[in-house]
Amino acid sequence: MRTFKVVIVMLVIMGLLLTAGCADTEETTEDTESDMIVVGIMGPYTGGAAEYGNAAKDGAMLAFNEANLSNVEVVTEDTKSETKEAATAMNKMVSVDNVQAVVGDLISAATLAAAPIAEQNQVVLISPASTSTDVSTAGDYIFRTIPGDDGQGIFAAQTLSDAGYTKLALLYTNDQYGNGLATIITDEFTELGGEIVADETYEAGSSDMRTQLTKIKDAEPEALFIVSNTPDSSVALLRQVTEIGIDADVYGSEGLKVASILELGDSVEGVTITSVSPESEEFKQKYMEEYGVEPPAFAAQAYDGATAIIMAIEGGATTGEEIKDALYEMEFDGASGHIKFDENGDVAGGYVLVEVQDGAFVTLEE
Amino acid sequence: MKNEIKTSLGGKTIALLAQSIINGLITGSIYALVASGYSLIYSTNNFMHFAHGISVVAAGYMVYWLFSLVGIPFYVTCIITVILSAIFGLAMYRLIYLPLQKKGASNVILLIASIGILTFFQNVIQIAFGSGVKLVGYIEVSKGITFAGVTMTLLQIVILIISLIIFILLYQFMQKTKTGRNMRAVSNNSELASIVGINHIRISDISFLIGSALAGVAGILVALEQNLSPFMGTNLMIKGFTGAVIGGINYVPGSIVGSFLLGMAENLGILVLPSGYKDAIAFSMLFLFLLFKPNGILGKKEGRFDK
Amino acid sequence: MIISAYQTHIFILIFIYIILAVSLNLALGYTGLLNLGHVAFFGIGAYTSALLAIEGLPYIAAVIIAGLFASVFGYLLVKATDKLKGDYMAMATLGFSFVVYSLLLNLRDITRGAMGIPGIPKPSILGLTIRTNDQYLIFVMAVCAISVFIMYRMVNSPFGKLLEANRDNAVNLRVLGKNTFALKYKAMMTSAFFAGVSGSLYAHYITFIDPTSFYIAELILILTIVIVGGLASIKGSIVATIVIIYVPEMLKMLELPASVLGPVRQALYAMILIAILMIRPRGIFGKVDLE
Numbered sequence: 001m002r003t004f005k006v007v008i009v010m011l012v013i014m015g016l017l018l019t020a021g022c023a024d025t026e027e028t029t030e031d032t033e034s035d036m037i038v039v040g041i042m043g044p045y046t047g048g049a050a051e052y053g054n055a056a057k058d059g060a061m062l063a064f065n066e067a068n069l070s071n072v073e074v075v076t077e078d079t080k081s082e083t084k085e086a087a088t089a090m091n092k093m094v095s096v097d098n099v100q101a102v103v104g105d106l107i108s109a110a111t112l113a114a115a116p117i118a119e120q121n122q123v124v125l126i127s128p129a130s131t132s133t134d135v136s137t138a139g140d141y142i143f144r145t146i147p148g149d150d151g152q153g154i155f156a157a158q159t160l161s162d163a164g165y166t167k168l169a170l171l172y173t174n175d176q177y178g179n180g181l182a183t184i185i186t187d188e189f190t191e192l193g194g195e196i197v198a199d200e201t202y203e204a205g206s207s208d209m210r211t212q213l214t215k216i217k218d219a220e221p222e223a224l225f226i227v228s229n230t231p232d233s234s235v236a237l238l239r240q241v242t243e244i245g246i247d248a249d250v251y252g253s254e255g256l257k258v259a260s261i262l263e264l265g266d267s268v269e270g271v272t273i274t275s276v277s278p279e280s281e282e283f284k285q286k287y288m289e290e291y292g293v294e295p296p297a298f299a300a301q302a303y304d305g306a307t308a309i310i311m312a313i314e315g316g317a318t319t320g321e322e323i324k325d326a327l328y329e330m331e332f333d334g335a336s337g338h339i340k341f342d343e344n345g346d347v348a349g350g351y352v353l354v355e356v357q358d359g360a361f362v363t364l365e366e
Numbered sequence: 367m368k369n370e371i372k373t374s375l376g377g378k379t380i381a382l383l384a385q386s387i388i389n390g391l392i393t394g395s396i397y398a399l400v401a402s403g404y405s406l407i408y409s410t411n412n413f414m415h416f417a418h419g420i421s422v423v424a425a426g427y428m429v430y431w432l433f434s435l436v437g438i439p440f441y442v443t444c445i446i447t448v449i450l451s452a453i454f455g456l457a458m459y460r461l462i463y464l465p466l467q468k469k470g471a472s473n474v475i476l477l478i479a480s481i482g483i484l485t486f487f488q489n490v491i492q493i494a495f496g497s498g499v500k501l502v503g504y505i506e507v508s509k510g511i512t513f514a515g516v517t518m519t520l521l522q523i524v525i526l527i528i529s530l531i532i533f534i535l536l537y538q539f540m541q542k543t544k545t546g547r548n549m550r551a552v553s554n555n556s557e558l559a560s561i562v563g564i565n566h567i568r569i570s571d572i573s574f575l576i577g578s579a580l581a582g583v584a585g586i587l588v589a590l591e592q593n594l595s596p597f598m599g600t601n602l603m604i605k606g607f608t609g610a611v612i613g614g615i616n617y618v619p620g621s622i623v624g625s626f627l628l629g630m631a632e633n634l635g636i637l638v639l640p641s642g643y644k645d646a647i648a649f650s651m652l653f654l655f656l657l658f659k660p661n662g663i664l665g666k667k668e669g670r671f672d673k
Numbered sequence: 674m675i676i677s678a679y680q681t682h683i684f685i686l687i688f689i690y691i692i693l694a695v696s697l698n699l700a701l702g703y704t705g706l707l708n709l710g711h712v713a714f715f716g717i718g719a720y721t722s723a724l725l726a727i728e729g730l731p732y733i734a735a736v737i738i739a740g741l742f743a744s745v746f747g748y749l750l751v752k753a754t755d756k757l758k759g760d761y762m763a764m765a766t767l768g769f770s771f772v773v774y775s776l777l778l779n780l781r782d783i784t785r786g787a788m789g790i791p792g793i794p795k796p797s798i799l800g801l802t803i804r805t806n807d808q809y810l811i812f813v814m815a816v817c818a819i820s821v822f823i824m825y826r827m828v829n830s831p832f833g834k835l836l837e838a839n840r841d842n843a844v845n846l847r848v849l850g851k852n853t854f855a856l857k858y859k860a861m862m863t864s865a866f867f868a869g870v871s872g873s874l875y876a877h878y879i880t881f882i883d884p885t886s887f888y889i890a891e892l893i894l895i896l897t898i899v900i901v902g903g904l905a906s907i908k909g910s911i912v913a914t915i916v917i918i919y920v921p922e923m924l925k926m927l928e929l930p931a932s933v934l935g936p937v938r939q940a941l942y943a944m945i946l947i948a949i950l951m952i953r954p955r956g957i958f959g960k961v962d963l964e
Contacts, residue, residue: 078938095679096677
């Protein structure tokens with residue numbers, strides 16, 4: 001029974017320490033209980049998707065700093081793109097920080113793990129990047145400022161078909177995002193009369209896709225569509241496309257729109273990316289002024305997620321429930337386009353083509 | 367959109383096969399560079415030094431820092447990197463592993479410690495360099511040279527040649543020099559080796575120095591051939607480790623052969639199977655080899671209990 | 674409730690990981706099987722239970738089948754690796770973990786592959802559905818107590834003494850006419866069974882699983898718990914679970930600039946881990962060494 005005692009004592013001590021640790025935040029919330037609203041930002045700040053996570057965090061922070069509301073406090077949590085970490089972070093923010101709304105997570109799996117907790121505690125969760133179709137049905141409190149996979153898939157298939165391609169090769173990361181988008185593109189493109197001549201995948205984070213590309217080269221596609229959501233894989237992949245000498249025109253989903261790929265120089269010239277409507281010039285300027293780089297994918301969406309929350313709070317909402325109600329009512333022109341949440345908390349969002357020209361992402365006119 | 371006219375279907379298949387074999391060699395050489403240092407350290411120390419992966423990544427970032435940011439000439443950078451890598455490896459042994467061993471820590475504890483070191487430095491690198499992907503940019507990316515339907519870049523040819531030279535030198539060192547023979551003696555039977563007066567700590571020092579210098583070379587070549595991100599060490603290590611086991615983890619030449627074999631198997635395997643199975647092929651090989659040939663292709667027999 | 678929802682969550686995780694860690698210690702510490710395949714049993718249990726429950730099977734049946742299914746794999750794994758010595762067994766079982774991960778990812782028709790399984794139902798026992806986390810905490814605590822009690826009795830029984838004798842000197846035991854393989858597979862099957870049960874508890878708690886939840890990060894976590902706690906010490910595993918799960922949460926209370934918060938916490942965690950090993954090189958309550 002000594003073991004039992006040791007365990008109980010430890011649990012109690014740890015519990016007390018945790019409580020003591022949070023005492024700070026609790027006090028401040030108590031002092032100003034009526035007017036302090038806590039808002040969270042969560043995402044992967046370490047691990048393979050960290051580049052996106054940090055960009056989204058920067059985007060959201062930009063909105064909060066600009067608004068500079070005296071009654072809003074911001075907390076951030078790292079979820080390492082792990083589902084368990086996302087659930088833990090959500091729980092921590094809900095009960096320790098007493099958040100009313102959260103911008104995050106990026107990876108769909110993490111968002112889906114955090115969603116039930118947000119839903120149960122009536123906390124708004126706005127994802128700037130999770131495109132899985134499962135997110136639509138995750139609950140009333142779950143929103144996103146990026147349109148789902150079906151939107152982009154249909155747009156990509158339509159674009160490729162309109163451009164006159166009939167033989168398409170797909171190369172995508174073997175995860176939720178890659179599989180989801182690839183399935184929709186396959187269905188749509190075939191329906192439009194095209195043919196998928198190669199269907200290849202790779203592990204997220206891997207850096208050797210030569211044989212997949214060799215098979216693709218062998219299938220002689222007219223265009224290659226890449227779905228990638230880890231920057232290191234994107235860079236490795238685009239480099240190998242050049243090295244192997246694939247003649248097809250290269251397209252990709254918005255995951256490719258990350259500053260790192262521009263370092264590949266001439267070899268990525270002409271790569272075309274189907275991107276959710278581009279960030280406004282105004283946002284681009286602000287972001288570059290603040291962080292010195294062009295806004296990467298999801299920064300504008302995170303900015304808009306934060307803006308939506310800020311607008312709800314400015315409109316008098318103080319609790320998660322009020323923020324949620326305000327979100328369904330609002331409509332505004334954000335950094336990533338026109339924002340209006342439908343009954344699933346999704347945005348319609350338009351898509352554009354972005355091409356790499358002279359080492360920069362340039363939006364093509366319709 | 368080009369529409370080359372194919373002469374025959376047969377020619378096409380052979381080209382595909384040939385290209386995949388070359389792809390396997392390129393991949394294999396990277397695995398082998400990681401695996402050789404790892405298995406050198408394993409063979410004399412008998413514990414799994416997973417932090418070897420971070421030596422490779424740290425060396426890559428060193429190249430990025432010295433060459434791309436500071437602007438030191440490339441070859442000078444390479445020399446500095448290899449030397450610092452060797453010292454880094456020695457420091458890990460002297461500051462972490464050796465004190466633990468002296469306190470009687472078992473090999474499993476050392477494995478956990480090595481994972482701790484890996485985690486620590488991954489995050490330190492992220493704090494220092496950020497989470498973005500870095501490219502060294504010494505060689506411009508361009509289409510490879512095509513010869514007989516097979517495409518390969520100049521750098522990849524250089525990597526293959528460098529790996530071969532290193533492996534020959536390493537083999538000569540292990541076979542011909544006194545230190546090399548002592549290292550093999552320790553790896554064969556460390557108790558006996560200490561009875562005949564071989565200083566185990568000195569041998570471990572040397573194996574960490576050389577093994578980590580190899581990690582330095584691997585890091586330079588990975589930085590040139592691929593790109594750098596703080597968390598790439600785990601992936602590199604998993605594949606390097608798998609290659610080492612397939613070839614024989616306690617015998618350096620074996621681990622090199624195993625790495626090339628792994629590279630080949632992965633790349634040829636997905637010609638037949640869907641490409642999602644690439645890692646599954648690697649891991650199934652790892653598992654099956656351990657079950658049926660635990661000492662790998664060339665390794666010494668010590669993996670099984672004698673009945 | 675007197676404790677916050679966050680603490681409830683952390684306690685639930687702790688109890689799930691206690692089952693997982695104690696069951697790994699049964700194989701690793703008490704039996705001396707260097708098993709790095711435990712995370713695969715955890716994953717197999719989670720997937721089996723989730724898929725069966727979604728098919729409409731009662732929770733009790735789902736969790737028991739999950740445990741049994743995992744334990745079948747336990748038997749096969751120990752049968753396959755029986756001839757391997759320490760380090761090689763570790764590597765082979767590590768390979769097994771990777772293979773299971775690859776299969777979860779690629780057998781899309783069964784596991785939905787990388788898409789994961791969302792909306793796993795909360796358990797319902799004898800007509801009572803567990804809805805809130807507080808109720809789940811009580812449920813997990815009960816399952817944890819029962820599981821640990823069974824394993825505690827097992828290692829303190831004559832059977833447990835035989836296990837330890839076999840670990841320390843297998844040859845002697847064989848000379849005495851004991852079937853050492855039977856000892857090993859019984860221990861491994863029990864270990865895998867409880868890993869499967871904890872997988873089920875995990876899946877029905879988080880309600881979303883995908884293959885990445887059962888890969889190297891998770892493997893490192895449970896192995897760290899058992900090693901830090903000490904081999905062949907149930908008490909050690911329990912205490913270490915609490916420490917290893919709490920430390921990162923404590924680090925969340927540090928005020929850090931948002932730009933470096935993730936990596937600084939993880940680097941600190943790694944330093945604390947190495948420091949613990951330096952101070953207690955056999956783990957907190959460890960008595961035995963493995964070669």
